[in-house]
Amino acid sequence: MRRPEWRWSDLRVLTVGFFLVAAWIALGVRVYQVQAVDAVEFAQRGFDQRIKHERIAAKRGTIYDREGVELAVSVVGADLVADPSLIDDPVAIASLLDPELDMDLDTLTERLGRDGRYALLGSALRPEAVDRIEQIIDDNDIVGLTLVPRPVRVYPSGRLAANVLGLTRLDDGSGLEGLEAGLDDVLVGKDGTRIVERDPGGRAIPQGQFLVEPARPGSDVVTTIDRQIQFIAESAITEAVERTGANWGTVVVLIPQTGEILAMASAPGFDPNDRRTLDPDAIANRAIAEVYEPGSTLKVITIAGALEEGLVSPGTAIDVPQRIEIGPKEYSDPSRHAPSMTVADIVRKSSNVGTIELQQLLGNERQYAYLDAFGLGRASSIDFPGERPGTLEHVSDWCPSTCGPSAAIGYGVGVTPLQMASVFATIANDGEWIEPHVVAEIVDADGDTIVTEPRRRRVLSAETARQMRQMLEGVVAGGTGYRAAIDGFSVGGKTGTAEKYLPEEGIYSTEDRMASFVGMAPIDRPRIVVAVVLDSPSGTLDDGTELKFGGASAAPVFAVVAEATLNELGVSPDLPTDTDG
Amino acid sequence: MTSRAIPFPTERARDAAPPAVRRHLPRVRPLVVFTLAAIIALFGMIYGRISLDRNAFELQRLESRIAQEEARYWNLKVESAELMDPVRITGAAEEMGMVFPERRVPIEVDGITIDTPARSIDTGDLTATAGSP
Numbered sequence: 001m002r003r004p005e006w007r008w009s010d011l012r013v014l015t016v017g018f019f020l021v022a023a024w025i026a027l028g029v030r031v032y033q034v035q036a037v038d039a040v041e042f043a044q045r046g047f048d049q050r051i052k053h054e055r056i057a058a059k060r061g062t063i064y065d066r067e068g069v070e071l072a073v074s075v076v077g078a079d080l081v082a083d084p085s086l087i088d089d090p091v092a093i094a095s096l097l098d099p100e101l102d103m104d105l106d107t108l109t110e111r112l113g114r115d116g117r118y119a120l121l122g123s124a125l126r127p128e129a130v131d132r133i134e135q136i137i138d139d140n141d142i143v144g145l146t147l148v149p150r151p152v153r154v155y156p157s158g159r160l161a162a163n164v165l166g167l168t169r170l171d172d173g174s175g176l177e178g179l180e181a182g183l184d185d186v187l188v189g190k191d192g193t194r195i196v197e198r199d200p201g202g203r204a205i206p207q208g209q210f211l212v213e214p215a216r217p218g219s220d221v222v223t224t225i226d227r228q229i230q231f232i233a234e235s236a237i238t239e240a241v242e243r244t245g246a247n248w249g250t251v252v253v254l255i256p257q258t259g260e261i262l263a264m265a266s267a268p269g270f271d272p273n274d275r276r277t278l279d280p281d282a283i284a285n286r287a288i289a290e291v292y293e294p295g296s297t298l299k300v301i302t303i304a305g306a307l308e309e310g311l312v313s314p315g316t317a318i319d320v321p322q323r324i325e326i327g328p329k330e331y332s333d334p335s336r337h338a339p340s341m342t343v344a345d346i347v348r349k350s351s352n353v354g355t356i357e358l359q360q361l362l363g364n365e366r367q368y369a370y371l372d373a374f375g376l377g378r379a380s381s382i383d384f385p386g387e388r389p390g391t392l393e394h395v396s397d398w399c400p401s402t403c404g405p406s407a408a409i410g411y412g413v414g415v416t417p418l419q420m421a422s423v424f425a426t427i428a429n430d431g432e433w434i435e436p437h438v439v440a441e442i443v444d445a446d447g448d449t450i451v452t453e454p455r456r457r458r459v460l461s462a463e464t465a466r467q468m469r470q471m472l473e474g475v476v477a478g479g480t481g482y483r484a485a486i487d488g489f490s491v492g493g494k495t496g497t498a499e500k501y502l503p504e505e506g507i508y509s510t511e512d513r514m515a516s517f518v519g520m521a522p523i524d525r526p527r528i529v530v531a532v533v534l535d536s537p538s539g540t541l542d543d544g545t546e547l548k549f550g551g552a553s554a555a556p557v558f559a560v561v562a563e564a565t566l567n568e569l570g571v572s573p574d575l576p577t578d579t580d581g
Numbered sequence: 582m583t584s585r586a587i588p589f590p591t592e593r594a595r596d597a598a599p600p601a602v603r604r605h606l607p608r609v610r611p612l613v614v615f616t617l618a619a620i621i622a623l624f625g626m627i628y629g630r631i632s633l634d635r636n637a638f639e640l641q642r643l644e645s646r647i648a649q650e651e652a653r654y655w656n657l658k659v660e661s662a663e664l665m666d667p668v669r670i671t672g673a674a675e676e677m678g679m680v681f682p683e684r685r686v687p688i689e690v691d692g693i694t695i696d697t698p699a700r701s702i703d704t705g706d707l708t709a710t711a712g713s714p
Contacts, residue, residue: 070662076652127656156662204641231667487684573687 050197051209057151058189060173061218063165063180065225066262066440070156072165072180074173077152078130080122086144087112093145096136097121100129102276121145124152124170126273153180155272161230163266163285164223164438170275177283179221179438182384186442189218219444224260224437229253232564233265237532240557241267244537244547246515250286250417251557253565254529256425256520259434259454262528262565264288264418287421288387291414292514292533295498295550296480298410299355300468301423303347305370306358308464314344314471320354327401331356331409347471348479350495352409359408367404368395373459374423375433376415383439383452390414410498417516421531424493424518427468428526431460473523484519484555486563488573492526493519493558495550500536512536515547517554521562522574528565532557 034042063072080101087093090112098105101122111119125133130147137145153168166178175184192215197208204210233251241249253263266286270278284290306312320341323332333351346354359367371377377392391414398404406412418436426433435454442450460468472492475481480495496516499508516533520526532554537547547553663669 069665070658073655073659073662075655075659076648127652154659156659157666158668160666160668204637227665228667231671488687577684577687 050199050205052196052198054194054196056192056194056212056215058191058215059217060151060153060168060189061187061220063187064220064222065161065227065230066223066260067226068222069227071161071223071225071227073154073156074151075127075154076149077125077127077154078147078149079120080125080133081146081148082112082119082121083117083144083146084112084114084119085117088143093140093142096140096142097133100125100133100136102274124150124173126152126154153272157227158273159269159271160227160234161225161264162270162272163283164225164230164264165272166285167272167283177386178285179223179383182386183221183439183442187218187221189445190216192216217445219442221442222440224262224440225264226262226568228568229561229565230263230265232568233263233561234267234269236557236560237265238267238269240532240534240537240553244534244539244553246537246553247535248286248290249532249534249557250290251561252287252417252421252529252531253561254421254425254436254531256428256434256526256529259422259425259436260440261418261436261438263561264438285384285386286533287417287531288384289416290533290535291388291390291416292535293411293413293498293501294415294420294516295410295496295514296350296352297420297494297496297516297518297550298413298415298423299347299350299408300427300472300494301370301374301376302355302359302362302367302408303343303471304427304460304464304468305366306362307343307467308370308460309362309366311361312343312358314467315342317342318346318354318357320346320351320357322353324353324356326356326405327399329402329405331405344471344474347494348474350475350480355408356405359404364395364398364404367407368392368398370459371407371413373433373457374426376413376419376423380416380419380422380436383437387418388416390416390419410496417531417533420516420518420533421529424520424531425529426459427465427472428520428529429465430462431458431465433457433459469520469523469526472519476519480549480551481517481519481555483551484517484558484562486521486559486566488575488577489521489563489566489571490523490574491519491521491559491562492523493517493555495555497548497550509536511538511548513548515550515553517550517558519555519558519562521566522571524574527569527571528562530558530562530565532561 060074062070062074065071080097084090090109094105094109094112098108101108103111103121108121111121122129122133125147133145133147136142151173153173155162155165155167162178164178166180166182167176168174168180169176175181175187180187193211193213195209195211197205197210199205233253237249237251240246249267251263251265252261254261264285264287266282266284268279268282270282272278307314312318317340319339320333320337321339322336323330325331331352333349333353335349337345337349337351341349341351341354343354343358345351346358362370371392376390378389379387393403393412398407403412422433422436425436434456437452437454439452441452444450469492472494473490474492475494476484476491481493484491484493494517496514496518498514498516499510500512500514501507502509512535514533514535515537516531518529518531520529534550534553534557537553539547541547541552545552
């Protein structure tokens, strides 16, 4: 039998056949590996590519005024981002976008023209700005700009109550200042999660996996702020600061019977919606952030203590020299007065020497006890974690001779404007101290409400408080505070003019004064307490009175704010008005 | 050993009728029913799937619409609050020539207690004062 002849073509067939078989084997092995060995891993990788874990941002709680009008709201805005590699004419596009963005034209042009594929052009844009930018993009067929939706904090009333509300960070929306920062834990809510299966185009796959853990919105905060009164207070203090050239000014309006803060105005102020012109020095809420030596307004505590202890009565006459030496210090009264004064006269004329004599009767221990009982030296409000406590050294640390007398006339003790408003509110509320507060209630996402319950304590008897009010009325009726008078209302209050301490130099300024007036009306049953403080006012009135005095600069602000507030609250006059004939 | 050829079948044998076998005709009706049921089930499943998908798309559309309406609601709330801003109202009033009254005139009404408490402690608020021209 003859063997078949070997041919080259057979080798080629064999070779091809070998490679085909090898390829099939390799393919089979790979299929086995993919489908059997690594099946779970590949399935998971595919699943991971389709499944998207998306964050659902919790809506930040809304802050309302006392009538339920929004003061701070979160809405859906957007960030504007650009892909500079797609931008063909950065200069032209920058000029189109410039009016809508908080960025100067040069920076905008530079960002649009830079290398790379990402540039942030605008952050936390408000909805109306987003609409306008969308219109610009559509009208001009701009490619390479994207609006990325995100929550944005909006303050509908702009500058109104801005120093109370504070503001949030632009990047993560957390509270930065004011109530926004103080109540951040309450307002912030809890983010949710959405697990959704998406196709390569980013579209949700129907019937794909879809799990949602909804976001829990933050709680809403209802404040005690009255927008009308806040507006009046802000207008008045802003005008006063501009007129007197003061560094800053603040007004606090309180309801003494409840401790509710109706207004808390600071000047200069700021607009939290406009970050471009934001002045960091204007953000502070001066009513709680500024500590100053109050001067004569603090005399009411020493005098009230002396009355409460039964050491004197309003009609008690005592010899009051023009000056008095205690230890190494000499205290004097700036204006001439009779050698004998009643306690009421001491209050009316704001006599330093007379007040110091009453302090000497009261003694350091009891004086300190009253200063402490009125809430000095510690934060007085529950709503402002940033509130400064002021300075009140313990009586055991007082110097034996001059610390008590100095404190009696408002030196050596640091207070905030809110603390002084609270002191006078105690007198207005028949001697009961009530914690001042600006948050009326907090309403969570389930509608559960937490109503603020302010602390209370009795400091003075009702009778002492009544006597103090009568004496304070004399200050306005015929004393240093006559510019605080309001037509138709009995007003009581106290002026304060304190030399300004310069901490850097360790001395008192010879020029600058802290001018203040704290008062109440109507005097029999006060509905409001208003505190006004101005830092270093200057200039003179037409009659030559220097504006650095509290009676000249702060008392008129009190009159404007108190009259408008009483009118706004619907409080009837308790005295005949000029129009009564 | 002799071999014998296998006889070829004769014409007759070839033409002869096959032996009688009892013929089992297929039962047509159940088959048709089954086929129809299968087709209906198939189309039913397809329809169900389409229907579910459509509902899923509709749900997505509704959710998107809810989000849009919610955003619109809050935008309107903001707009409303902006319109109530005392700064805006005062500016608008001044533009119209309105001024603050220089004096207040209390109006007393018989039978009404004028001593009105602050708003926060009384809901029945009666304003007993009015600005004079």
